Amino acid sequence: MGTRRRGEELEGAILQAAAEELRRSGYAGMTMDRVAARAGTNKNAIYRRWPHRAALGIAAYRHLSDVAMPHPDTGTLRGDALEMLRKANETWSSPHGAVLRSLLAAAADDPALLDLMRERSGADTMDRAWLTMLDRAVARGEAPPTAVHPRVAATPMMLLRAEYAMRGTPSVPDETLVEIVDEVFLPLVRGRV
Amino acid sequence: MGTRRRGEELEGAILQAAAEELRRSGYAGMTMDRVAARAGTNKNAIYRRWPHRAALGIAAYRHLSDVAMPHPDTGTLRGDALEMLRKANETWSSPHGAVLRSLLAAAADDPALLDLMRERSGADTMDRAWLTMLDRAVARGEAPPTAVHPRVAATPMMLLRAEYAMRGTPSVPDETLVEIVDEVFLPLVRGRV
DNA sequence: CGTATAAGGTACGCCACGTACCCTAAAGGC
DNA sequence: GCCTTTAGGGTACGTGGCGTACCTTATACG
Numbered sequence: 001m002g003t004r005r006r007g008e009e010l011e012g013a014i015l016q017a018a019a020e021e022l023r024r025s026g027y028a029g030m031t032m033d034r035v036a037a038r039a040g041t042n043k044n045a046i047y048r049r050w051p052h053r054a055a056l057g058i059a060a061y062r063h064l065s066d067v068a069m070p071h072p073d074t075g076t077l078r079g080d081a082l083e084m085l086r087k088a089n090e091t092w093s094s095p096h097g098a099v100l101r102s103l104l105a106a107a108a109d110d111p112a113l114l115d116l117m118r119e120r121s122g123a124d125t126m127d128r129a130w131l132t133m134l135d136r137a138v139a140r141g142e143a144p145p146t147a148v149h150p151r152v153a154a155t156p157m158m159l160l161r162a163e164y165a166m167r168g169t170p171s172v173p174d175e176t177l178v179e180i181v182d183e184v185f186l187p188l189v190r191g192r193v
Numbered sequence: 194m195g196t197r198r199r200g201e202e203l204e205g206a207i208l209q210a211a212a213e214e215l216r217r218s219g220y221a222g223m224t225m226d227r228v229a230a231r232a233g234t235n236k237n238a239i240y241r242r243w244p245h246r247a248a249l250g251i252a253a254y255r256h257l258s259d260v261a262m263p264h265p266d267t268g269t270l271r272g273d274a275l276e277m278l279r280k281a282n283e284t285w286s287s288p289h290g291a292v293l294r295s296l297l298a299a300a301a302d303d304p305a306l307l308d309l310m311r312e313r314s315g316a317d318t319m320d321r322a323w324l325t326m327l328d329r330a331v332a333r334g335e336a337p338p339t340a341v342h343p344r345v346a347a348t349p350m351m352l353l354r355a356e357y358a359m360r361g362t363p364s365v366p367d368e369t370l371v372e373i374v375d376e377v378f379l380p381l382v383r384g385r386v
Numbered sequence: 387c388g389t390a391t392a393a394g395g396t397a398c399g400c401c402a403c404g405t406a407c408c409c410t411a412a413a414g415g416c
Numbered sequence: 417g418c419c420t421t422t423a424g425g426g427t428a429c430g431t432g433g434c435g436t437a438c439c440t441t442a443t444a445c446g
Contacts, residue, residue: 162351191384
């Protein structure tokens with residue numbers, strides 16, 4: 001009965017199994033027993049590595065997730081912003097994003113988990129991408145230099161986020177994205193002195 | 194052994210007990226057994242009225258909650274907006290708001306609950322308050338008529354909401370509210386053609 | 387006064403988290 | 417090449433919480 005997996009190999013199998021469970025049933029449905037069963041091991045091996053279900057959930061999400069950060073360069077601020085929002089909308093409405101949202105919901109009342117999630121969500125990288133976008137717009141003369149401001153840069157994604165929080169539906173319609181850009185983001189950039 | 198409570202009276206006691214449990218431990222900690230114990234009854238009486246825990250949670254929240262909608266009239270758009278945000282921040286950071294957020298988090302993966310919550314959250318009334326605020330600003334000549342737009346009206350509250358979602362902390366600092374108004378809302382209003 | 391209705395009491399089935407123990411395979415030093 | 421340490425496997429259990437079942441008892445109402 002030769003092979004008993006160890007260390008690295010076993011850990012990978014557990015993460016893989018947990019990720020599949022996450023995809024299938026969301027975080028709420030990700031059972032420790034089922035993860036163990038699917039990984040062909042038992043709960044001991046899991047609890048020796050992660051202190052509780054939530055930690056495993058986050059680790060698994062991280063394992064299946066290496067979201068590429070888009071760096072659009074369409075030539076106009078409007079085009080860049082729309083592209084960013086569309087990519088984000090795509091990601092969040094994918095099964096992948098469902099997992100993320102399910103984790104976020106579960107972490108909402110647990111500050112420690114929220115911290116972990118924030119680290120992994122790549123919010124900082126996202127903000128920086130929007131700032132360089134604004135930089136380029138300034139260089140083109142499309143926006144006043146004062147538009148390069150963290151709060152301005154963060155606003156569109158925050159609005160998209162809030163949209164998801166309110167609806168909970170699988171995806172935000174494209175018109176909403178356009179509206180965020182045309183009715184909020186661009187006027188905001190333009191209105192800064 | 195005289196008084197056995199019935200109907201209205203018992204229902205009130207249950208809701209009261211549930212509301213207290215919500216306040217003490219949030220939705221996640223609101224146990225059916227504890228609610229029953231605190232109300233001095235048993236789970237039968239509860240399940241005869243609400244089909245599951247979530248329904249009771251929402252009913253209890255509604256029971257303890259009649260949030261007064263503020264209608265500030267400070268004379269300037271900036272003052273009005275700040276006042277609205279401050280009141281909302283106060284409400285959401287109160288124990289009361291913690292309950293609401295805890296419920297929202299729990300409802301994030303259950304569409305039916307999300308619907309119920311949306312009804313009770315008074316988002317529509319809130320949007321209307323912001324729109325009339327903008328109307329008054331237009332009448333004073335503080336804002337262009339095009340600023341009266343639902344998306345514009347909803348933006349500050351959405352940003353506050355997203356702020357809560359990201360931090361999860363008890364309260365958003367006042368500087369953040371000022372920043373939302375000065376760096377986003379007012380430039381946005383000003384920038385609309 | 388009697389009967390339908392609803393409350394009280396209690397126990398249970400189920401499921402999931404996390405823990406405890408004991409057994410066994412693998413890794414590594416001597 | 418043995419032998420000890422380490423880590424995985426198997427399994428059972430304690431705890432807690434949701435929702436249900438069933439019976440008993442009080443109360444309202446005709």
